[in-house]
Amino acid sequence: MDEFITKAAFSFFIAFGVVLGGALFAGMGSVFLMTPPKVKMLQVASNLKIWALVAAVGGTIDPIRVIESHVLVGYLSPAMQQIGYILFAFLGAHLGVELVQWMCSNGG
Template sequence: MVCLLIVINNNKKRRVYVLEAFQYKVILVFCTALGMMLGASLIGSLAALLAKEPPVTTMLKLAREIKIWAVAAALGGTFSFLEVLESGLFEGEVRAMIKQLCFVVSAIAGTQVGYYFLLVLVGDKG
């Protein structure tokens, strides 16, 4: 079982928080999706600079187009996700299905936060 240990020093008090494997995975999926959105959009906009195109327009276009791929990549591919959903629906493993749905929501939230961050960065009302 993978656990993440977080140590926070506040006012000379040391607090230790232990995240279970599920919580760790939710955070990992969120940050992976967020990183893919920001990285792909920012690095992709460099191509627009080289081609003498408007980089902001290209960055926002890439951000809109890459959302679904960022979700799929953050989940680690779609086949394992579909297998767990199948076992949840047809074999009655509801807990595994709920976990997978939480991972999907976390990935979608990561892409949305990345997209809104880019909108704020360029000053677009979106």
């Protein structure tokens, strides 16, 4: 169980960091290019959400293969773990988008 919690936490923070870091760097790039950073940060955060999820779960199709192969044989525990990792990664990416939206709404 400790291994699952550790991997789930890593999935969460990787997805969160991809969205937040990408949006912040897009905002810095917008400042350097003399364009409004708020719009670009919101756009990039929304676009990076799915890619943050992919990066957090491994960047390949392997998690889906694990789910398929174990469910077809009848082993649900490994499949549920992979689904849990995907859910934690989604929560991290979603929280990153929400944080960027909150920062942009308070920025004026």
